Amino acid sequence: MPDSESRDLFPGALELMVLRLLKRQPMHGYALVQRIQQASQNLLQVEEGSLYPALQRLLKERLVEAEWGVSATNRRVRIYRITRAGSKHLGIEISRFERMLEGITLVLAVGGET
Amino acid sequence: MRWLDRLLRRRQLYDDLASEMQSHLEEKTDELIARGLSPAEARAEARRAFGNMTYIQEEGRAVWQWPTLESILMDVRYALRQMRGVPTMASVVVITLAIGIAATTTVFSWTRRVLLDPLPGTGAPERIFALETTTASGSWTPTSWLDYRDFRRYLKSFDGLAAAYPTSLALGDAARSERVWGELVSANFFDVLRVQPALGGLFSSTVEENAGAQPLVVISYELWQRRWHGDSAVVGSVVDINQFPFRVVGVAPRAFHGSMSGEAFDVWVPAAMLGQIVPTGGWWLRDRGTRTFRVLARLRDGVTFAAARAEVESFTAFMASVNGAVSKGMEGRLMPIWQSHWGAQDALREPLVVLLVACGLVLLIVCANAASLLLARATARARELGLRVALGAPRVRLIRQLLTEASLLAISGATLGLLGAAWLSRSLNSLLPSFARPALVAPHVDRSVLVFTALLAITVTVLAGIVPALQGSRAALGEALSSGGRGTAGNRGAARARRALVTLEMALAVVSLVGAGLFFQSFRHTRAVSPGFDAQHVAMASVSVTLAGYDSARAEAFLGNVADRLSREPGVQAASYTDYVPLSLGAGSWEELRVEGYAPAPNENMKLYRAAIGPDYFKVLRVPLIAGREFTLADDSAHAPVMIVNGAFVRHFLGGGAALGVRVHGWGRWFTIVGVVKDTKFYRLSDAPTPYFYVPVRQVYRPEYGYTVLLRTAGAVPQAVRAIEQAVRALDPGIPVFNAMPLESYVDGPLEGQHAAMRLLILLALIASLLAAIGLYGIVSYAVTQRTKEIGVRVALGAQQRDVLQVVAAQMGRLLFLGVAVGLIASIAVARLVGSMLYQVPPADLAVFSFAAFTMIVISILATSVPARRALRIAPVLALREE
Numbered sequence: 001m002p003d004s005e006s007r008d009l010f011p012g013a014l015e016l017m018v019l020r021l022l023k024r025q026p027m028h029g030y031a032l033v034q035r036i037q038q039a040s041q042n043l044l045q046v047e048e049g050s051l052y053p054a055l056q057r058l059l060k061e062r063l064v065e066a067e068w069g070v071s072a073t074n075r076r077v078r079i080y081r082i083t084r085a086g087s088k089h090l091g092i093e094i095s096r097f098e099r100m101l102e103g104i105t106l107v108l109a110v111g112g113e114t
Numbered sequence: 115m116r117w118l119d120r121l122l123r124r125r126q127l128y129d130d131l132a133s134e135m136q137s138h139l140e141e142k143t144d145e146l147i148a149r150g151l152s153p154a155e156a157r158a159e160a161r162r163a164f165g166n167m168t169y170i171q172e173e174g175r176a177v178w179q180w181p182t183l184e185s186i187l188m189d190v191r192y193a194l195r196q197m198r199g200v201p202t203m204a205s206v207v208v209i210t211l212a213i214g215i216a217a218t219t220t221v222f223s224w225t226r227r228v229l230l231d232p233l234p235g236t237g238a239p240e241r242i243f244a245l246e247t248t249t250a251s252g253s254w255t256p257t258s259w260l261d262y263r264d265f266r267r268y269l270k271s272f273d274g275l276a277a278a279y280p281t282s283l284a285l286g287d288a289a290r291s292e293r294v295w296g297e298l299v300s301a302n303f304f305d306v307l308r309v310q311p312a313l314g315g316l317f318s319s320t321v322e323e324n325a326g327a328q329p330l331v332v333i334s335y336e337l338w339q340r341r342w343h344g345d346s347a348v349v350g351s352v353v354d355i356n357q358f359p360f361r362v363v364g365v366a367p368r369a370f371h372g373s374m375s376g377e378a379f380d381v382w383v384p385a386a387m388l389g390q391i392v393p394t395g396g397w398w399l400r401d402r403g404t405r406t407f408r409v410l411a412r413l414r415d416g417v418t419f420a421a422a423r424a425e426v427e428s429f430t431a432f433m434a435s436v437n438g439a440v441s442k443g444m445e446g447r448l449m450p451i452w453q454s455h456w457g458a459q460d461a462l463r464e465p466l467v468v469l470l471v472a473c474g475l476v477l478l479i480v481c482a483n484a485a486s487l488l489l490a491r492a493t494a495r496a497r498e499l500g501l502r503v504a505l506g507a508p509r510v511r512l513i514r515q516l517l518t519e520a521s522l523l524a525i526s527g528a529t530l531g532l533l534g535a536a537w538l539s540r541s542l543n544s545l546l547p548s549f550a551r552p553a554l555v556a557p558h559v560d561r562s563v564l565v566f567t568a569l570l571a572i573t574v575t576v577l578a579g580i581v582p583a584l585q586g587s588r589a590a591l592g593e594a595l596s597s598g599g600r601g602t603a604g605n606r607g608a609a610r611a612r613r614a615l616v617t618l619e620m621a622l623a624v625v626s627l628v629g630a631g632l633f634f635q636s637f638r639h640t641r642a643v644s645p646g647f648d649a650q651h652v653a654m655a656s657v658s659v660t661l662a663g664y665d666s667a668r669a670e671a672f673l674g675n676v677a678d679r680l681s682r683e684p685g686v687q688a689a690s691y692t693d694y695v696p697l698s699l700g701a702g703s704w705e706e707l708r709v710e711g712y713a714p715a716p717n718e719n720m721k722l723y724r725a726a727i728g729p730d731y732f733k734v735l736r737v738p739l740i741a742g743r744e745f746t747l748a749d750d751s752a753h754a755p756v757m758i759v760n761g762a763f764v765r766h767f768l769g770g771g772a773a774l775g776v777r778v779h780g781w782g783r784w785f786t787i788v789g790v791v792k793d794t795k796f797y798r799l800s801d802a803p804t805p806y807f808y809v810p811v812r813q814v815y816r817p818e819y820g821y822t823v824l825l826r827t828a829g830a831v832p833q834a835v836r837a838i839e840q841a842v843r844a845l846d847p848g849i850p851v852f853n854a855m856p857l858e859s860y861v862d863g864p865l866e867g868q869h870a871a872m873r874l875l876i877l878l879a880l881i882a883s884l885l886a887a888i889g890l891y892g893i894v895s896y897a898v899t900q901r902t903k904e905i906g907v908r909v910a911l912g913a914q915q916r917d918v919l920q921v922v923a924a925q926m927g928r929l930l931f932l933g934v935a936v937g938l939i940a941s942i943a944v945a946r947l948v949g950s951m952l953y954q955v956p957p958a959d960l961a962v963f964s965f966a967a968f969t970m971i972v973i974s975i976l977a978t979s980v981p982a983r984r985a986l987r988i989a990p991v992l993a994l995r996e997e
Contacts, residue, residue, distance in 0.1 A: 028134075029135075029138050030137075030138045030141045030142065047163070047164070047165040048142070048163050049170040050170065052134065052135055052171075052174050053174045053176075053177060055174075056127075056131065056174045056177040057177050059177075060177050066130075068130075071141075073141065073144070075137060075140070075141060076137065077134070077137055078130065078134045078137075
């Protein structure tokens with residue numbers, strides 16, 4: 001299992017990023033992967049396929065909706081769009097994530113002092 | 115209904131996912147080619163970056179799956195695949211489960227019909243109890259009409275009390291007469307039992323109980339279908355019963371069969387009509403000493419059984435003192451219906467309980483056997499299970515999988531078993547002879563039987579599946595850790611559990627062998643008792659002269675004519691008639707006697723059973739005459755009353771001295787003893803010799819009982835049976851004939867139940883032993899396989915056949931010894947329990963116990979011989995090469 005360290009940091013992280021990107025604009029799966037790698041400056045090596053189960057989960061929870069369309073490269077693709085419930089969920093999750101990060105940072109800072 | 119919608123749209127969802135992923139790969143490939151990679155390189159790189167396609171697709175689909183149902187279906191599919199791999203084991207388990215479940219379900223359905231749900235078709239039957247009377251000597255007796263009226267009037271604990279008297283009746287006129295069973299009932303009978311008519315009305319409490327005033331009849335659903343073909347015009351029509359016209363008021367519901375558990379009646383007539391049905395019946399309604407009725411009582415709401423019982427006891431004690439002349443020392447007791455003396459349950463209670471226990475034993479063995487086979491399977495699959503653990507399957511998941519397999523087997527077994535039970539159910543009809551009493555109500559497979567079977571299947575799953583599932587999953591953990599090592603702790607545990615199961619099977623098999631043996635012995639002893647008369651080559655047929663409305667003179671003439679006509683037929687050696695056929699399912703009637711020169715002890719019961727007979731009776735039955743003569747046609751009402759007594763009578767009342775000429779008082783007259791005959795059995799073969807006496811029909815005519823014509827023939831008995839029927843018809847076609855059969859079949863009747871129960875017990879014991887043998891075979895066979903290498907090494911080092919056999923024998927010997935020992939000890943306890951049902955068999959019958967042990971040993975040796983032979987054939991080279 002290569003790059004196992006650089007995959008999902010915690011459960012739900014991928015979904016969080018997908019929602020954030022879709023909030024800006026609707027796009028299809030391949031584009032999402034590109035954007036994640038770009039935006040993270042390749043720090044996050046997402047195994048491309050693992051995006052799809054995450055999208056299915058979001059679809060099931062009705063946080064996103066999907067529609068078959070045509071991409072910029074003239075390909076038949078499924079374009080995902082965030083729903084209103086998705087936006088709300090994203091807000092909650094981001095603030096929760098920030099608080100968690102804050103907590104972890106504080107603890108790590110304590111560890112650094114010793 | 116979102117989940118339903120999804121379930122239906124799922125195919126679409128999966129397709130979308132697949133094409134979406136495909137499109138992703140293509141896009142990536144195109145991009146890589148654009149960057150300068152060769153198409154092949156690009157495809158490979160795109161796939162690498164994407165990850166495990168199949169796995170991802172599965173995971174994507176899993177999001178939509180309804181976890182429990184779908185994974186259960188998956189488990190089931192997997193289990194079915196597993197079973198297809200081992201068809202022999204699967205079919206052995208399913209078939210043995212089917213046998214066990216079929217037997218248990220059958221006996222349960224009968225137990226329910228006879229003991230648990232004795233009054234189908236009634237409302238709130240759980241509030242209905244039997245009120246029964248016992249005499250001063252403690253024996254049970256029916257209740258008199260006047261006592262019943264007093265119970266009804268004074269007892270406060272009940273909403274209502276009903277009375278019923280069962281009897282056979284002639285239905286219809288001479289043109290179309292048939293014999294049916296009916297109950298003469300109190301007018302409130304249907305109210306108390308809360309029965310709703312299927313058609314028309316029923317009689318109710320408002321019907322006045324004026325003697326003779328209410329010629330009404332309610333007919334059963336079956337009779338309505340059979341005789342009137344379901345024609346609703348039957349209500350209001352008139353039908354003859356014992357030649358008296360009755361008006362049909364309604365049809366009882368289909369489920370209702372009367373007040374006697376397990377027995378089916380066809381007509382119900384108000385007891386007030388007794389005088390029209392039975393010649394002396396009017397007297398029964400006025401005499402407190404004539405006890406003929408059963409009493410059922412419906413408990414008032416809010417009154418406890420204990421309180422009601424206390425009231426009954428104190429009230430009947432009061433009545434016994436008030437009516438001291440006829441009721442001195444008598445007691446009344448309230449009891450659940452299943453304890454009652456009326457109905458089929460009195461005869462079926464003990465056989466059914468014994469059979470139920472035996473079936474339970476067999477079912478336990480079946481479960482142990484199935485558990486043992488599943489355990490072996492789990493062990494054999496340890497590597498596969500271990501692999502699943504290594505791949506991250508939680509232990510609970512494995513347990514669920516293994517339990518699914520067990521329940522699949524149990525459900526298949528239960529389904530087959532239900533089919534078997536529907537078929538077997540009729541076979542238990544033979545527990546009671548069908549003649550001389552109302553037909554049994556055969557149970558059918560209904561909801562509660564289905565529920566019972568379903569519960570059995572669940573129990574079987576748990577019993578047979580839980581040990582293998584726990585062991586198998588534990589073995590899998592061990593396997594996962596030791597990566598394919600043999601003899602892990604889990605395996606050893608499984609082997610231990612299997613050995614324990616097989617020991618249990620053998621112990622239970624020994625118990626069922628002992629049980630069957632004890633009942634077989636008991637039956638053999640009963641059968642071996644000579645009844646004192648010779649029933650071979652004797653034909654019989656009963657006639658209802660009373661039902662045809664004959665008075666005593668006509669009846670006497672008729673019986674004489676039949677006997678006369680028959681004795682002139684070719685091949686007939688002697689013909690006679692009687693009002694009591696020995697070994698009938700009732701003791702007949704008695705008369706209170708005074709014997710000249712005999713002073714009874716205080717409280718001595720001087721009520722002696724008797725038979726009214728015709729001339730040549732003893733010649734027909736070949737009962738030796740010790741002294742004096744038989745009755746002749748001259749012994750009629752014009753001549754002095756005469757009597758014949760048996761040997762026990764002479765020994766008891768006359769000190770064994772001369773009997774001829776001694777006078778005996780009964781029926782208000784003095785009879786002179788003119789003959790002495792050897793003792794015979796009257797009621798049951800197991801009875802001790804009892805004083806008994808005979809009087810001529812022409813001097814003591816009791817019209818309420820039917821008469822039976824007996825015929826000794828030199829030719830074929832069935833032909834003689836037909837001859838009686840023809841003779842009766844020739845003389846008067848309006849007289850119903852019943853119980854036309856060889857006397858031998860009739861007197862075997864009381865033994866029929868024992869016989870049927872014994873056959874079933876032997877069958878169950880055989881099944882039990884066979885299952886134990888299968889279990890043992892499995893264990894030893896497995897052990898031989900496991901130790902092939904060890905045995906091979908031993909043979910290579912010069913071990914003889916004897917030494918190899920020792921290895922196998924040691925395997926079997928320990929199990930056998932333990933199984934038989936535990937079984938014998940348990941048998942002692944079981945034998946104690948059934949001791950009271952055995953005739954002349956001590957519970958610790960040495961022959962039976964040693965037979966059971968011996969059978970088990972032989973079966974074990976046979977079961978072991980196959981794997982033993984295989985062990986002997988093990989060639990050292992082959993065994994070592996396996997390494």
